[in-house]
Every structure is written in structure tokens, then in C-alpha cells.
Amino acid sequence: MIIGEANTALPDGFTPDPDEGARVRELDRAHLFHSWAAQDAVSPIPVAAARGRHFWDYDGKRYLDFASQFINSNIGHGHPKVVAAIKEQADRICMIASTFANDVRGEAARLIAGLAPPGLDRVFFTSGGAEANEHAVRMARLHTGRPKVLSAYRSYHGATATAIGLTGDHRRWDNDAAAHSGPNIVHFFGPYLYRSHFHATTEAEECERALAHLDQVIRFEGPGTIAAVVLESVVGTAGVLVPPPGYLAGVRELCDRHGIVYIADEVMSGFGRTGAWFAVDHWDVAPDLITFAKGVNSGYVPLGGVLISDAVHDTFRDRVYQGGLTYSGHPLACAAAVATIEAMRDERMIEHAAWLGESVIGPRLREIAAHHPSVGEVRGLGVFWALDLVRDRGTREMLVPYAGSGAENQPVNEVVAACKAAGMWPVYNYNRIHVVPPCNTTEEEALEGLAILDEALNHADKHVV
Template sequence: MNAAAPFSNAAVRQLETELVLSSWSVQSQLNPLVIAGGAGCMLWDYEGNQYLDFSSQLINTNIGHQHPKVVKAIQDQAAQLCTLAPSNATAVRGEAAKRILARAPQSGPRSFKKIFFTNAGADANENAMRMARLYTGRDKILSAYRSYHGNTGSAIVATGEARRVPNEYARGHVHFFNPYLYRSEFNATSEAEECERALRHLRRVIEAEGPTSIAAILLESIPGTAGVLVPPQGYLKGVRALADEFGIQLILDEVMVGFGRTGAWLALDHFDVQPDLVVFAKGVNSGYVPVGGVMISDQISEFFQNRYFPGGLTYSGHPLAMASIIATLDAMAEEGMVDNARRIGEEHLGPGVKALAARHPIIGETRGKGVFWALEFVSDPVKRTPLPPARLAELKAAALRRGLLVFAVENRFHLAPPCIVNADQVKQALAVLDEVLAEHGKL
């Protein structure tokens, strides 16, 4: 199928809704946006309607749509070797690992020397938890209530948000509250208080659960789906110190925030923290081919040198995915995309969303880094009452009618354009949001 094919939006929508069981949905209520193609920050449907993509789909197309270098790399690899069992070696897999490890934490006591490749972020989290359990000989995984780690067995139970509840079949998972000053669980009035009290709370959870039973603490460096919750400075270093004190492994989930999204190669780079395992997917190849993986620190890598690792996937290190990683990371470096994401966030997107909040009381708070920002909508700014879902759907639909695609969740818009976005496109998106809120955002 392509834009020239004889398809209509209605026909494509009908075909998919009749034959495909869609995720996280009541099937009878589906009305999916139809997309025929894209380039850069733009998408279009079969009838010529264009959309400025400020969602990066599921916040993964960091390099933009249809980057020619990545498309060509996939085509070239397909012509050479489409698939290969992970037990066989091929140059493209080692080269992809080399590119990723070049961006991993390398200073201090924990450097990273190996990659375990998976199919996506969820199974990457599964395998990171498996590694931590095997390495420590312990069972429990601590993770935050405000989190999302994937929709497979242990990953969805490690997830703290409500989608875990109908899926709680895995054992050994305990949740705690991570920092979120706007809706503080700790009666904090400043970032410093929120940080100190959140760390005290985590210490008490560790003590109450029994430190020698805990294999790992699993955290998103910046929780994404939960609300772009940039942690206060000192929080992740404090978690690292607690993990060291009690012999617990620290896993940082960079699936949504890694590889340029926050204006750094990895979001953890903002916080001067070294985990034991780093989980990645999405931005590492902009989702062009399904892939994920785990960056493994020296001590865990050494542990498995002479011990059996009981895990594997048919498509681990799939050649097409590996080629897309190499091309993506090379293009990001050559074209300065990470620095562009940082600059756009600091000079345009960040100031722009703050200016929107100053004009529209329906925005209770804005927060973010790089090209990863949240607008939190409220129906009562004093009480900080979350905007009802129907109102958020109205705002999203109004933006879409004006050609702007945003990532909408709970009472928030997450603004996450590709790292290649330019100042004019940011200005265009902010103008649309300003118009939408002026028309539909009255309290």
C-alpha cells in the first residue's frame, strides 16, 4: 500500500477495525486515524490531509519518519541477509552493539561492555529483571506506582499504573511512590523536600520488604507515560546510594527517553547516575524495525561469562533491526539531532509551553526536557482537579482537525516531536494549541 494506491480512509479504517484486535481498546469504540505515509515530522492520509506529528507516534520516531539513510540501510541489509538465528554471528549485530555501547555510561565504577538484544522494550525489561534476579539470588523487584514498563508478564506487573491491575500474574513485585511535586504524596512544597521525602519513603519500603529479598529497583529515568515526571536533582543519585547500601541492582528504563528524546543521548546523563542495567528500545532506531535491548554493566557481564544465561529470543539481534540501529545512531550523530533536541527544548518548546500555561489557566503545570514535554490540564487550578477524559478528548480532536497530532493520556498532552523538529514547526504547533485552548479550554 502507498499513497498512490486506490484506498480511501474509510476503507482502510473498516479493514483494520474488522480484522485487527487493537491494543488497550474497547473494539466497538475504535475510530483510528488513518495514515498513508510520512516524511520528517509530517504524516498524511490517503485523501491528502496532513498532520504535524508532535507525538512521534508512541514517542519513538526520534529521527523522524522515513529518514532516507535508515530506509536505505534496511533495504541494503535485506538484500544481503534478511534474518539469522541469534546463535550465529554477523557483523551488523556487533556493529550495532558497538554504536550503543559508545553512548552508555563508561566512567566510574560501572562501565558497560555487553548488549543483550530483544524485540522491544517490554521484553528488554523482562530480561533486565531476570539478570538482576540471577545475579543477586534475590526475587523482589521494586518499581514506582507512576510508571510503565511494558505489557508482558513481569513488565506489566512492574508497571505501577492501573493497566497492571487486570494483568497481575507475576510474583515478587512491590511498588513505591516516586517524586511528583505537583501532586506530592509527601506534602512537599519544594523540589528539595520532594526529593528528600521520596528517598526516605523508598528507604522505608526497602526496610519493610527486607533488603536481602530485593533484587532490583526498576525506574524510568524520566517517567514518560506517567506524565513526563522529571525527577528532582539528587533523586536518582539517592536511589543509587540506597541500592549500593543494600546490595540491590539499579535498572534504569530508557525505552521512551533514550537516544536524544530529552536533549541528551540518554536521559540518565542529566542526573550523573550510573545504573547496573539500562533498558532501551524505541529511539535507538526510531521504531523502524522492532528492537530493544539491555546494556549490561561489567560486573553482571562477568557473572555470566562462566554461568548459563537462561534466556533468549528467536529474533534477538535481527539483522534488519541491527542495520536500522547503526544507520539511526550514525545519522543522529552526523546531523546533530541530539543537540537540536536540546536547543529546541531550551529555546523554543520549553518557553513556548510555559507561555501557553501563562495564558490558559486550564494548564495546571508544564514540565519536560528536550523534545519531551507535558501539559497537565485541570478543571480547577486551585484544587488541581484533573481535567475529565471527555474534555481532553475534545481538545485532542480540535488539535487534530487543525493538523496537529499529540500524545494524549489521562489529563495531559505530551508534546514529543521528532528530534529533527525545527523552530518554525514548534511555532506552528504552539499556535494550534493556543487556538484550541482559546476556543475549547475555558474553565
């Protein structure tokens, strides 16, 4: 698998079989309970095969994966080096408890720590990103002896109890009512110049005023009560919001001033997504804790974790950390992580993702925006982009309302349906279409997907006032 070579032929051994596809779908609808969905509205496409940046249904239709599945297949599907590493590890040791030392577990931790900013030399492994955020918050609270955690309104941090409480979008609402997920969690507004909460007109103003707002929230909540500030380094699901220059450094300074732990959620933005190993690298900021998952092994086997600073680690030298997971550092997952990191290095995927964003995706999206009145703003880095869709560029009214449902979402649903019909699988969230292909997407594949999106946006334009 070499960047620059696209392979769209059917995978070896795959023959379209619509009858088998129907059976797979029937099994799903008879026995599966789907996440984030009203169950009677679910109608999944049965997927028969996947390779590179494509997957196929049982009818033989090919889809260009512009979603990287859940924005986690950063090296695409079926990378031979990673598949081989999983097979080799399975032949040797499939499972060994985290109380034992294990070669691939230690090597994965060494490699991950080596990619992080200086001073984050130890890794606590989890099975995914939500668990990583759960444990990071627990560590911060134990380290500081304080109860409160601050997080942004425009954010998503996972679906477990603490993680969904940290989450700022509407998915938190029912969970707050059902599970009381939000005790001692306080939300604030992060920077978002296009829809500025602070009436800013420049990035510098947005940065200054967003930091002043956070400082005020800290003061009103009581600095001595706050254990941590949790921030997605680049906000993902809630909008691909790239922070203005100086913002993350300002958050670091506020946390230092008040003895607050700075937790960078890099579950989605890490491992090449922004064209850097970690998104904080763009601004040369070192958090106290970094949470990761998704791209660490491209989702081939579930894995996440927390990178831990020396100061936080020292708290637990003689104090038991009361937390653990059966599958912490699972050997198959760690073998996949080692192979993924090595493949990304060998094939220069990080550099390629940065180039693809700067030279292909960003420029082409701005060209698309110029002739579609439904596109209000284009923003992103690397292979992490969003189009902010509007009904009116002047007022910036969202094409569909926040937390809308049913017919309210029809304009964006039309765009998504057109993309899928043309063989491109997109990501969308309310009034936004996200462009998040794998890091090793070729220029040809990127232009193919963007051409499909360009055509599909004609459906959004029909709803512009």
C-alpha cells in the first residue's frame, strides 16, 4: 500500500452476493441494538469487504470512505503490515493480563510516549476514547484533590458516564437526566470565530476574549475547586474547530496559574488526523494528560489510553491508583498499534496528510465554497475539514437547526443521500459536512470525493434564501 497508488478493484476472493447481503441485514435488524438511533429508523448497509480507502456492499457497489468509518481508520482498511502483525501476535499470545509485562504492550507505550510532547513518558491503556477520558478525569481529581472539571459546550468526549457529562452537545441532555452524568462538570464557550460568542471579528480578538471568558468561569467557580480543564485540541464532531493561535497556550497558562490539570482530548485529532502526530504539536503546547484512541491503530482492534506527565505520575508512586480494565493494553490491540505507527512513519503518512490538506483538500473546498451559496465557511487541517452550511451567508443562519430532527434536517439529508448514491460515504453533523478521509488517501481519491461533494451541494443550494 503506497501513497499515490489507488486500487479500486474488487478485493481478492470477493464476489457480489445480494442474497447474502439481505441475510446479513435481516440478522442485524433481528438482533442488533444500534447506538445513537431510534431503532425502527435504522437501515444499515451490509458491508462485504474493505480495502484501502474503499468498502463494498454485497451488491458490489464501491464506496470511497470519506468518513474513515468513525474518523478512526487513519491508515485505511486492511493495511497488510497491520493485518500481518495482528495475525502474528494471535499465533503467539492472544491475551495476557495487564499485571504481566508484555513485549508489544511495552513497545506500543514506548512508541506512543516518544511521539508526545516532552514530559509525557507513561501510558495507561484503555479500550477506547471514552474510557481514556474517564480515567484522565479520575487521575486529575485524585492528583489535585479537587472535584470540578471544565469542558467546552461544543465538544464530544464519549458516551460513558463522566465522558458524556463532559460532552457539550445535545447528546448529553438525556444522559444527564437518566444517569446524572454531570455532577461537578461546568461548561464554557471555546473559540469559534465564525459564530463568535464574544462578538469578535478577528482571530486575535476571539482568542483574547475566549481566554478572558474561561478565566472568568474559573474565578466564578473557584480555582481551588477545579481539578481539570478538558479540551479537544481541534474540536471534532462538534465542528472541526481549529483554535486560533495562542489559545491553547493561554489555556496552559491559566491552568498553571491555578494548579489545574490540562487534559488534551486527542482521541479524534491524534495520530495524523491534523497532519501532525498530535494536534497540540501545531501550537507547541504540552498538556498534563493526553487522551488518545481511534487512529492509534486505525481501529483495527479497540485501543485507547492516557499519556501521563511526570507530575501526575508522581502522585501515584506510593499511592494506589484505584482504576483498571480487563483489556488494558490488550496484546492484539498493542501489536496493531506498533504496526500502525511504524507504517505511518515508513510511508510518511503524517507528512502526506499535511500536504493533502494544504495543497488539495483545503484549496478545492474553498473553490467549492465560492460557487455554492449554501457554504458559509470552510475550515480544517490535514485530513480534518468541515463545511459550515447556511441558509443565508449574511445572517449565517444554519442550514438546519441545532439539535433538529425529522423534516428539519432534510436539506443536509439530501446532500448526504446524493453523496452516498454517487459512491462517497460522508460524515455530517447538523449543518456541517465533514471531510475526514484516511491519512493515506491519494490525490486522485481526494479529488474524486470532493467532486461528488461539489455536485451534492446543489441540493443544499436549493434551500438558500
